[in-house]
Amino acid sequence: MEYTGINYTDLEVSILSMGTATIGVDNTEQQARDLLDCYLEQGGNFIDTARVYSNWVPGEKNRSERIIGDWMQDRKNREELVLATKGAHPRHSSKREPRMSYEEVAEDLDGSLKSLQTDHIDLYYLHRDDPDTPVSEIIEMLEDFAAQGKIRYYACSNWTTERIRAAQKYAKKNGYHGFVANQMLWNIGIYNMGELDDETLVKYDQEMHQLHRETGLAAVPYTSQAQGFFTKMKSDKEEDQKKVKNSIYNTEKNRQLFNKLEKIAEKHQMNITEIVLSYLLSQDINVIPIIGCRNKQQLEESMAGIGKILPFEVMNELEEFVGSGIEHI
Numbered sequence: 001m002e003y004t005g006i007n008y009t010d011l012e013v014s015i016l017s018m019g020t021a022t023i024g025v026d027n028t029e030q031q032a033r034d035l036l037d038c039y040l041e042q043g044g045n046f047i048d049t050a051r052v053y054s055n056w057v058p059g060e061k062n063r064s065e066r067i068i069g070d071w072m073q074d075r076k077n078r079e080e081l082v083l084a085t086k087g088a089h090p091r092h093s094s095k096r097e098p099r100m101s102y103e104e105v106a107e108d109l110d111g112s113l114k115s116l117q118t119d120h121i122d123l124y125y126l127h128r129d130d131p132d133t134p135v136s137e138i139i140e141m142l143e144d145f146a147a148q149g150k151i152r153y154y155a156c157s158n159w160t161t162e163r164i165r166a167a168q169k170y171a172k173k174n175g176y177h178g179f180v181a182n183q184m185l186w187n188i189g190i191y192n193m194g195e196l197d198d199e200t201l202v203k204y205d206q207e208m209h210q211l212h213r214e215t216g217l218a219a220v221p222y223t224s225q226a227q228g229f230f231t232k233m234k235s236d237k238e239e240d241q242k243k244v245k246n247s248i249y250n251t252e253k254n255r256q257l258f259n260k261l262e263k264i265a266e267k268h269q270m271n272i273t274e275i276v277l278s279y280l281l282s283q284d285i286n287v288i289p290i291i292g293c294r295n296k297q298q299l300e301e302s303m304a305g306i307g308k309i310l311p312f313e314v315m316n317e318l319e320e321f322v323g324s325g326i327e328h329i
């Protein structure tokens with residue numbers, strides 16, 4: 001496993017972060033712990049969770065954070081990890097109802113510290129934005145949490161480029177660094193995917209790429225493997241083919257892209273999973289993809305062999321094909 005710094009911080013993270021949205025939901029608690037152990041054994045150290053993870057299913061709330069908290073206590077490994085969590089998620093009843101007041105975010109953060117059984121979060125994300133709250137209030141709130149020692153660094157998720165620029169401008173003017181990372185929906189299939197049913201998610205685009213290039217802000221893409229769409233295209237298992245058929249990534253253009261990826265994979269002696277992740281890791285900016293997995297086999301496959309960088313000619317061929325508007329020189 002290779003490691004990288006997150007610009008403007010002293011955080012050193014593995015180049016793949018482990019997503020934990022579905023731990024203890026899509027699998028049992030024991031399987032979730034096995035996955036966390038496996039991730040560490042493969043050299044991973046960057047765990048991504050959120051206050052709301054598991055809250056869309058009945059039963060115990062905040063399950064992901066609680067499982068990670070118990071696991072870290074048992075393994076006594078908190079200091080080995082770079083722990084990222086998120087607060088300020090809108091109410092589940094209506095994603096249009098933001099929760100960005102100081103009290104609401106402070107409640108989330110205190111809840112996260114308690115569930116994770118730690119006294120600080122290394123990287124604290126705002127899970128969504130509330131465009132009606134001035135960036136000045138938001139940055140001052142995060143600075144206050146940092147001053148209290150509850151968070152080390154802060155970041156945003158699902159913010160538009162325009163709002164990130166405004167927040168960074170305010171931070172700079174007031175002598176703060178501001179956001180050190182940006183978490184968004186990004187994988188090679190997004191440019192030609194079907195319609196998202198959650199309009200509060202923000203996709204990567206050319207304008208955002210420009211922001212990352214100019215500022216060195218770290219990009220931490222989620223759904224980095226397009227939910228396994230391209231890998232499953234190759235599978236002859238009935239279950240996988242069913243998932244491919246129903247996938248939001250299942251468009252004519254993405255099926256053509258799969259054929260292209262297969263050719264590139266063969267030429268560069270890589271598998272499809274590697275190519276999908278290498279596309280992100282070969283960008284000319286600081287990128288740390290978050291991978292999801294349902295079982296150990298998937299996790300091991302996603303972590304194996306990662307590190308090959310695609311030549312910029314191949315990157316440009318892919319960018320042109322998907323129509324991202326991004327050019328590598």
Ligand SMILES: NC(=O)c1ccc[n+]([C@@H]2O[C@H](COP(=O)([O-])OP(=O)(O)OC[C@H]3O[C@@H](n4cnc5c(N)ncnc54)[C@H](OP(=O)(O)O)[C@@H]3O)[C@@H](O)[C@H]2O)c1
Pocket residue numbers: 018019020021022048049127157158183184221222223224225226227228229231232243273290291292293294297298299301302
């Ligand atoms: N900030 C946000 O708003 C936000 C939103 C979404 C996610 N996230 C974060 O990002 C993490 C990852 O998101 P994600 O789960 O959408 O990422 P992903 O890696 O694109 O998708 C994970 C899914 O891909 C399939 N998969 C993974 N490895 C595979 C392999 N080797 N072969 C075949 N299929 C494979 C599995 O699907 P099957 O289970 O169908 O086999 C797995 O559940 C989340 O856990 C969370 O931490 C953040």
